[in-house]
Amino acid sequence: MKSRLLIFAVIALVMGLQNGLFAQLQDEKSVTITMDLQPILQLDMETADQIEFVFDDIKDYYAGITKYGATILKVSSTVSWDLYAVGRSNGTIGPEFWDQVIDYGSGSGTNAINQLPLSCVELHQSQPNSGAGGAGITATYIDYSTPYPASHVHNGANSLYVNNGTLTPPTVADKYIAGHSGTSALGDDAMPGGSYLTAGGYTSDFYYVVDYRLLPGLPAIFPNAFDADATTAEDLVTVNGPNSYAEPGVYTMYVQYVLVEDQ
Amino acid sequence: MNYNNIKIGKGLLIIICLIWILGAKAQIVCADVEIVPNTSEHVDYVFDSFSKYIAGITYHGSAKVNVKVDDQAPPNPDCKWMLTMSVENNPSSGTGANQWETLSTYGAGSSSPAKIDILKVRVTNICNTSPIDGIYQNFIQTGDFIEIIENTGIRVNAGSCQKNVNGPGNYLINYDEFHFQIDFRIVPNFGFDPGVYQLQVKFALVEVP
Numbered sequence: 001m002k003s004r005l006l007i008f009a010v011i012a013l014v015m016g017l018q019n020g021l022f023a024q025l026q027d028e029k030s031v032t033i034t035m036d037l038q039p040i041l042q043l044d045m046e047t048a049d050q051i052e053f054v055f056d057d058i059k060d061y062y063a064g065i066t067k068y069g070a071t072i073l074k075v076s077s078t079v080s081w082d083l084y085a086v087g088r089s090n091g092t093i094g095p096e097f098w099d100q101v102i103d104y105g106s107g108s109g110t111n112a113i114n115q116l117p118l119s120c121v122e123l124h125q126s127q128p129n130s131g132a133g134g135a136g137i138t139a140t141y142i143d144y145s146t147p148y149p150a151s152h153v154h155n156g157a158n159s160l161y162v163n164n165g166t167l168t169p170p171t172v173a174d175k176y177i178a179g180h181s182g183t184s185a186l187g188d189d190a191m192p193g194g195s196y197l198t199a200g201g202y203t204s205d206f207y208y209v210v211d212y213r214l215l216p217g218l219p220a221i222f223p224n225a226f227d228a229d230a231t232t233a234e235d236l237v238t239v240n241g242p243n244s245y246a247e248p249g250v251y252t253m254y255v256q257y258v259l260v261e262d263q
Numbered sequence: 264m265n266y267n268n269i270k271i272g273k274g275l276l277i278i279i280c281l282i283w284i285l286g287a288k289a290q291i292v293c294a295d296v297e298i299v300p301n302t303s304e305h306v307d308y309v310f311d312s313f314s315k316y317i318a319g320i321t322y323h324g325s326a327k328v329n330v331k332v333d334d335q336a337p338p339n340p341d342c343k344w345m346l347t348m349s350v351e352n353n354p355s356s357g358t359g360a361n362q363w364e365t366l367s368t369y370g371a372g373s374s375s376p377a378k379i380d381i382l383k384v385r386v387t388n389i390c391n392t393s394p395i396d397g398i399y400q401n402f403i404q405t406g407d408f409i410e411i412i413e414n415t416g417i418r419v420n421a422g423s424c425q426k427n428v429n430g431p432g433n434y435l436i437n438y439d440e441f442h443f444q445i446d447f448r449i450v451p452n453f454g455f456d457p458g459v460y461q462l463q464v465k466f467a468l469v470e471v472p
Contacts, residue, residue, distance in 0.1 A: 024291070024469060024470055024471075025293055025295065025296045025469070025470045026296060026467060026468060026469040026470065027296055027297045027298045027467075028298065028301065028465055028466065028467050028468070029298040029300075029301045029302070029304075029326075029465070030303040030304075030463055030464070030465050030466075031303065031304045031305075031306060031325070031326045031445070031447075031463070031464045031465075031466070032303060032304070032305045032306070032461065032463050033305075033306045033308065033382065033447060033449075033461065033462045033463070033464065034305065034306070034307050034308065034366075034459065034460070034461050035310070035363065035377065035449060035451075035459070035460045035461070036307070036308065036309045036310065036311075036458075036459050036460075037310050037369075037377065037451055037456070037457045037460065038309070038310055038311045038369070038457060039369050039370055039457035040311070040313060040316070042313070076313050077453070078310075078313070078316050078451075078453050078457065079370065079453070079456075079457060080454070192453065193452075193453025193454050194453050195313055195317070197313065197317075198317055261370050
């Protein structure tokens with residue numbers, strides 16, 4: 001009886017398989033899709049070829065000269081990004097000083113100093129930096145959005161970042177326009193990808209209007225020149241000693257704006 | 264016959280019944296099913312401008328699926344078929360379930376690999392036979408599949424130009440119902456690591472008893 005059942009089972013199994021057990025006609029076709037996402041970092045800048053500050057009046061020395069909206073920065077980026085400004089020159093006087101093009105007068109006074117710090121340029125940005133909220137950011141001023149202090153108040157809230165004449169990015173203690181040092185997270189030290197074209201134009205984090213101010217003071221010592229971390233004064237008296245003042249002449253420097261993938 | 268033999272006999276009978284039932288369910292009901300041609304195709308997307316990132320790139324008709332289903336002789340009223348598409352990202356390479364397979368990356372950013380759901384697929388034919396005809400679909404993760412022609416259990420004969428035509432026929436005679444145009448659209452927007460990514464979309468034609 002046992003062997004009969006086994007034979008019956010085998011026959012049934014064979015018939016079942018013949019009937020198509022586990023068999024089903026099918027066909028397939030594949031489409032392979034390759035996507036090449038090329039990184040795009042685009043900084044559109046509207047600015048005059050040259051921004052001139054002419055100090056030919058005592059009140060200009062006292063109150064400084066401000067050039068409002070002299071530069072407009074428009075960012076488009078497909079990746080997370082940081083934007084910073086850095087003061088640079090040709091280094092004819094030194095890597096952190098303005099280039100002296102013309103020296104007025106027949107000679108230099110005893111305390112006349114031609115080493116004008118690049119950090120005496122003060123910037124003000126229209127939108128605050130929304131990409132520097134991380135706990136690791138130690139900067140006293142994370143950006144240049146603080147309104148210019150009155151001419152008799154001296155601090156480094158707006159002093160331009162300078163790094164020995166190089167393009168080296170600011171550290172966690174320094175200022176960025178947007179984003180910051182590190183790669184922790186969006187908002188902590190990075191700005192998200194996007195474009196001013198689609199993100200709300202001039203009110204967005206992709207559009208910055210930059211004002212420039214030079215405040216020589218009287219005597220002309222540029223009291224708002226501070227080191228990159230805005231804690232160490234770099235005015236002419238602090239650096240060169242009492243009674244120092246800026247040597248009259250024509251000076252040039254340039255501000256370089258760097259848009260970089262968050263890093 | 265002892266008690267053990269009775270137990271074995273009962274067990275075998277149950278197995279036999281199951282075999283018959285399954286055999287009946289899975290039987291071949293059509294003579295042949297084919298996608299013509301069934302060779303793989305390749306579609307390249309290059310995003311090198313902002314307009315492409317924002318608006319995306321759409322390739323219409325970048326793939327075509329021609330269906331050919333032959334009935335048995337004599338005709339079998341159960342011969343029906345379904346058509347599906349699925350996505351695969353080569354998970355054996357360590358790719359995350361919801362990501363494209365990364366072939367290479369540019370730069371050293373802090374973003375993330377592209378997500379599968381940025382790929383949108385639209386299927387159309389002249390008779391709009393697919394329930395998803397003309398509507399862009401997207402997958403969430405590898406292995407997801409979408410039915411183009413559903414397995415409803417009801418046969419809709421070719422030539423009727425109705426929804427879900429799934430009877431025997433072929434793209435040569437019933438072109439409006441058996442020829443499917445596939446459109447692919449990718450809108451990456453921002454936030455993904457720049458690099459080269461790959462994904463595979465599979466179309467499967469299966470007979471359904």
